[in-house]
Amino acid sequence: MSYQNTEPPPLQQTHRIPPPDPDREPLKANVYERMSKAAAQLTPLFPYDHAGAIVPCGNVLVGGPESEYGHFFHWNAVNEVVVTYGSNESLLGSGQIMATQHLHGVNSFLRDEKNPEAFAVIVVTQHQSEEGDQSEALIARCKNCKAELVRHDYDATPFPLPGYDVKRHGEPGDPVRQFATTLGSTEFAALRNTQKGRTCQACGHVNTPFPEAGWGWARTVAQTDAVNSAYRALRQAATAQSEQESQS
Numbered sequence: 001m002s003y004q005n006t007e008p009p010p011l012q013q014t015h016r017i018p019p020p021d022p023d024r025e026p027l028k029a030n031v032y033e034r035m036s037k038a039a040a041q042l043t044p045l046f047p048y049d050h051a052g053a054i055v056p057c058g059n060v061l062v063g064g065p066e067s068e069y070g071h072f073f074h075w076n077a078v079n080e081v082v083v084t085y086g087s088n089e090s091l092l093g094s095g096q097i098m099a100t101q102h103l104h105g106v107n108s109f110l111r112d113e114k115n116p117e118a119f120a121v122i123v124v125t126q127h128q129s130e131e132g133d134q135s136e137a138l139i140a141r142c143k144n145c146k147a148e149l150v151r152h153d154y155d156a157t158p159f160p161l162p163g164y165d166v167k168r169h170g171e172p173g174d175p176v177r178q179f180a181t182t183l184g185s186t187e188f189a190a191l192r193n194t195q196k197g198r199t200c201q202a203c204g205h206v207n208t209p210f211p212e213a214g215w216g217w218a219r220t221v222a223q224t225d226a227v228n229s230a231y232r233a234l235r236q237a238a239t240a241q242s243e244q245e246s247q248s
């Protein structure tokens, strides 16, 4: 038996992982804990959605007599990976991992969404663009003839790339940015549920309204606006207080 030279390489020659960005400290999140209280599907589990970020987003789909999720298509310029953290009576099995096509259908992934035993906890992870613009689209099709009813294209270029639209995602200095996909999805649902958005140009069928409530997008956009307004209100109150004190 012979031994090769087993001298370890000098330390300075080994690969080093750079220390974390002080503005983005390493965090950990528990998807079960986080999604037990979340307001919407596609809730980012971490507060990081900047250029190059890996953004895992939680979803919890629950069946029941009142459950309704509908169906739409999502087109994303960047890749998404779906991991199922547990399910029952779902098309996605527990532990299943799936890479989506850029254009993919989205629904509850429950076999029967009226079944109270059906559920799925899913994490959809997208990798934000490192450079250049990023775009997404949501598409609705007619239930009767499958023709396109509504296509909503929106810009999803992440902060701080040159194409990032500051005004669209909040106000400068806001502590929380609107998540581009949630914002675009809210706009899509609003367009889809107008009389024009419901009426098929190809066959004239008037489609039933898209059930937005199960997705919770509009609620999330409103909550994000509210927390940013709350932050600004507190800052203003503090400024007013300190001005008052300096005058007295």
Ligand SMILES: [Zn+2]
Residues within 6 Å of the ligand: 142, 143, 144, 145, 146, 147, 200, 201, 202, 203, 204, 205
């Ligand atoms: Zn039609």
